[in-house]
Amino acid sequence: MRAFEPLIDLCMDAGVGSPELESLVRALFVRRARDRLIRGMDRRAASDVRVALATGVHRNFVREILADEPGTLPIREARRPKSARLLEAWHSNLRYLDSSSRPRELPIRRAGRDPSFAELVSRYLPGVAAGAALSELRRGGAVELLPDERVRPRTRKLKNDGVDAGAIGEAARTGAHVLQTLFGRLSDAESRQTCEEVGPISLEMIKVPLALNVIASRTRVFVQALRAELDALARPKGGQRQRARHKVQLGLTACSWTLHP
Amino acid sequence: MRRTTSSADVVLQGLATELLWATCHVLRSYGLSAEQLRLSALTALKARKVAPVSGRVLRDYRAMGNLVFKWMCDSSYVDDAGRPRILPLHGRRPSFGALAKQFFPGRPLREVLKLAYAAAEIEERSGRRVALIGGCTVDLAGNPEATLAHSVRHVIQLLSTGQHNFSVAQKGHGIRWTDRMVNRVIEAKSWDKVVAEIRPQLADLIDRTDRLLQPQERAALRSRQKKSVVGVGVYLFQEDAIQRAGVENRGT
Numbered sequence: 440m441r442a443f444e445p446l447i448d449l450c451m452d453a454g455v456g457s458p459e460l461e462s463l464v465r466a467l468f469v470r471r472a473r474d475r476l477i478r479g480m481d482r483r484a485a486s487d488v489r490v491a492l493a494t495g496v497h498r499n500f501v502r503e504i505l506a507d508e509p510g511t512l513p514i515r516e517a518r519r520p521k522s523a524r525l526l527e528a529w530h531s532n533l534r535y536l537d538s539s540s541r542p543r544e545l546p547i548r549r550a551g552r553d554p555s556f557a558e559l560v561s562r563y564l565p566g567v568a569a570g571a572a573l574s575e576l577r578r579g580g581a582v583e584l585l586p587d588e589r590v591r592p593r594t595r596k597l598k599n600d601g602v603d604a605g606a607i608g609e610a611a612r613t614g615a616h617v618l619q620t621l622f623g624r625l626s627d628a629e630s631r632q633t634c635e636e637v638g639p640i641s642l643e644m645i646k647v648p649l650a651l652n653v654i655a656s657r658t659r660v661f662v663q664a665l666r667a668e669l670d671a672l673a674r675p676k677g678g679q680r681q682r683a684r685h686k687v688q689l690g691l692t693a694c695s696w697t698l699h700p
Numbered sequence: 701m702r703r704t705t706s707s708a709d710v711v712l713q714g715l716a717t718e719l720l721w722a723t724c725h726v727l728r729s730y731g732l733s734a735e736q737l738r739l740s741a742l743t744a745l746k747a748r749k750v751a752p753v754s755g756r757v758l759r760d761y762r763a764m765g766n767l768v769f770k771w772m773c774d775s776s777y778v779d780d781a782g783r784p785r786i787l788p789l790h791g792r793r794p795s796f797g798a799l800a801k802q803f804f805p806g807r808p809l810r811e812v813l814k815l816a817y818a819a820a821e822i823e824e825r826s827g828r829r830v831a832l833i834g835g836c837t838v839d840l841a842g843n844p845e846a847t848l849a850h851s852v853r854h855v856i857q858l859l860s861t862g863q864h865n866f867s868v869a870q871k872g873h874g875i876r877w878t879d880r881m882v883n884r885v886i887e888a889k890s891w892d893k894v895v896a897e898i899r900p901q902l903a904d905l906i907d908r909t910d911r912l913l914q915p916q917e918r919a920a921l922r923s924r925q926k927k928s929v930v931g932v933g934v935y936l937f938q939e940d941a942i943q944r945a946g947v948e949n950r951g952t
Binding site for chain 2: 531532533536537538539540541543544586587645646648649650651652653656657659660661663664667
């Protein structure tokens with residue numbers, strides 16, 4: 440039951456009521472059952488009756504649900520690609536990183552030969568004024584303006600504007616990946632999907648920001664290194680002709696969590 | 701070390717020459733003359749012990765590293781987002797003055813600040829305040845003595861690790877210390893990309909090790925038991941002499 444709690448929180452934030460959620464879940468249940476039955480029947484279509492038996496939903500409703508295939512939520516388009524390019528450079532170009540390879544806080548205007556936000560904008564958003572770029576990035580929650588005319592990067596990507604269809608779609612996909620692994624491991628003792636966990640660790644409130652920073656920093660480095668390693672594995676070897684082979688998608692999701700008593 | 705065959709002797713002699721050659725080559729680049737090197741070599745050959753100059757040179761940098769570590773990792777020195785606070789120069793904890801007093805007892809604040817601006821990622825802010833804008837790393841590159849002292853520490857630690865491992869292997873028991881190296885030939889144009897990829901991982905490893913060892917050091921400094929310095933030294937290197945590195949131009 441607890442797996443549904445975050446979903447219910449989200450529905451309440453998005454103004455989705457219980458009857459609407461129930462009908463969505465029922466429809467999803469029916470389609471998922473149909474897909475599973477097809478897989479188990481040498482890809483032959485499963486009859487409405489069979490799906491009704493498997494799900495406990497009346498066959499008339501099953502027919503109705505299956506006749507009306509849903510449009511999945513669109514994958515969020517890469518928004519504001521130019522700003523994204525600037526953020527990517529800020530998080531990866533050695534000139535804009537500190538000794539620990541974290542993106543530096545930058546003064547807005549150039550001071551001597553040191554890097555500045557204005558320089559970053561002129562290199563990665565040519566033709567855009569530093570002030571305009573700053574406003575855009577602040578609106579996207581990616582940077583923070585500090586006293587003394589300095590800018591601190593907060594995230595590598597522009598944040599979502601809030602609970603909208605695209606954002607929910609993204610969160611749902613990530614959530615589905617995590618649940619697929621967790622539940623898959625329950626039913627398949629041989630599952631090779633990884634699930635490692637740290638905690639729960641009881642921590643004084645005053646130390647929570649430090650702990651979250653440590654988690655964020657370790658995760659960022661680990662994920663970045665893993666991405667590079669998997670990219671190298673996925674790349675075709677030089678000179679070899681690519682044969683059409685069956686491919687799957689795989690990945691890793693790392694999330695931290697905090698529980699308040 | 702046990703001597704086996706004369707051909708092994710020849711190899712050992714060759715390795716000694718190579719090590720001394722590389723050392724002399726680097727020392728000359730720091731401005732030491734051939735005569736100075738000769739005198740140092742003679743002293744080194746005769747003396748059973750030499751003055752621990754490297755540790756002395758690095759003492760202040762180590763203290764600065766500890767100061768920055770506390771600024772980053774002590775909950776009273778970080779803000780609500782877990783980032784190092786901007787500190788007033790003077791006043792009671794949390795202040796830069798309080799940190800300076802703890803890690804540089806008896807030293808004028810002005811002197812500590814000068815070192816902080818030169819070696820750590822610390823910047824002056826309006827209203828007689830200072831900000832830590834980077835990581836825990838202390839930068840020695842602006843000071844030739846400190847840079848060389850740091851290299852000397854690396855070399856001594858590396859040689860003693862190798863010697864220890866050899867000795868354990870000879871005895872057939874004991875725990876080897878860790879000494880790992882990996883190298884590959886890459887195109888020179890890929891160097892920046894490799895640095896960008898590896899640097900965060902090395903910084904992360906050092907940061908994790910520091911956080912693991914720091915509480916143990918606190919306890920050890922209060923203890924009367926035998927103590928030793930332990931640590932991890934990492935560096936990313938580039939070597940143009942491919943043959944000297946023992947890498948042949950074969951497929952992998």
